[in-house]
Amino acid sequence: MVKNFAYYLPQFHQIPENDKWWGEAFTEWTNVKKASPLFLGHKQPLKPRELGYYCLDSNEIIKKQVQLATENGVHGFVFYHYWFGDGKTLLEKPILNFLNDPSIDFQFCICWANESWKGTWHGAAKNQLLQEQKYLGRKDYEKHFEFLLSFFLDQRCVKIDGKPVYQIYVPESIPDLNTYIETFNQLAKEAGLNGIYWIGVKCSDGFDPLKFGIHGQINGNLKNINQYHQKLFSGIFSRLVLSNPLIRKYKSWPKRIPYRIVRLCLEDFKNQYDFDFYPLAIPNWDNTPRVHQDGTVYTGCSPKEFKKHLSACLKQAKKNQNPDKQIVFIKSWNEWAEGNILEPDMQYGNGYLEVIKELVNE
Secondary structure, three states: OOEEEEEEOOOOOOOHHHHHHHOOOOOHHHHHHOOOOOOOOOOOOOOEOOOOOOOOOOOHHHHHHHHHHHHOOOOEEEEEEEEOOOOOEEOOHHHHHHHOOOOOOOEEEEEEOOOOEEHHHHOOOOOOEEEOOOOOOHHHHHHHHHHHHHHHHOOOEOEEOOEEEEEEOOHHHOOOHHHHHHHHHHHHHHOOOOOOEEEEOOOOOOOOHHHHOOOEEEOOHHHHHHHHHHHOHHHHHHHHHHOOHHHHHHHOOOEEEEHHHHHHHHOOOOOOOOOEEEOEEOOOOEOHHHHHHHOEEEEOOOHHHHHHHHHHHHHHHOOOOOHHHOEEEEOOOEEHHHOEEOOOEOOOEOHHHHHHHHHHOO
16 A cells, blocks of 8 residues: 655744744744735635644644544655754754654654755845754764664654665755765664665756665656646746746746646656655645745645646555555645645645545545
């Protein structure tokens, strides 16, 4: 059976750094609540349904999220993790709370979101660097492994080929990637593990994961999406008119991409891959709450359209002969300020989750 794993954002609790950068009590909800429509038919602001504007400073909410996920065919979460070097972490409280509560019976893996934090994510000055991502060499990589070891050893951590799965969001950003991977593999074996099962998330077309000992990649074809606009009239119109930089600037419009174009891009699978390939399913996208008219909106998103997309991704995942590798990664469970959610909202209710449940039970 193909499993669905959804990316999980922990930025729904107060931290001192966000208070300093954005004001007292800032969380992801701050931008979500103050969003407004930027064009006719633009559905903003998004509003959560039964989970409300939750806070992740305890496990009360994540238990409800796990229950929702389990009931609707989501088999695990991919927790975003932030390690900036020299022991500096951010937003670690929710995943540590989860780790320390074995009563939450739900699979997970960790994705190291190894990018610097910039003000552009929340509409601030474009060159404002808030927290720099640093790569400090083997000694620091050992500290990083030590922080993550409890997650790798946890029985709920998903394993492939007997190894805990670990994702790196942008592996090419690590200048000594070989050293990082070799350090983790060595320390994993010393800790009684069979090594690490590595997955790259955001990779260039020319990147060879196997050269570095990375086993698999998430479908990263979205970077080539401009090539798919000419395949549909709606795509041509979107690119020449709705996404035209001059028109957008004059109208204060965000970039708009028809969801059908997104589907064409993400479902353009190769017949064969040299590495373990994992489909990426995206239900929706609208990051204008963060960056306003500089954002991107996928138009025509709905549970009905997502069903077609997820169905194609599940079919692709089933082609893998190893049942442990039959996984679809869904972006995302709760990226509310990017309009990228599976959680119930006031527009579609449980619609996206019901789609997953229906397809898993077919």
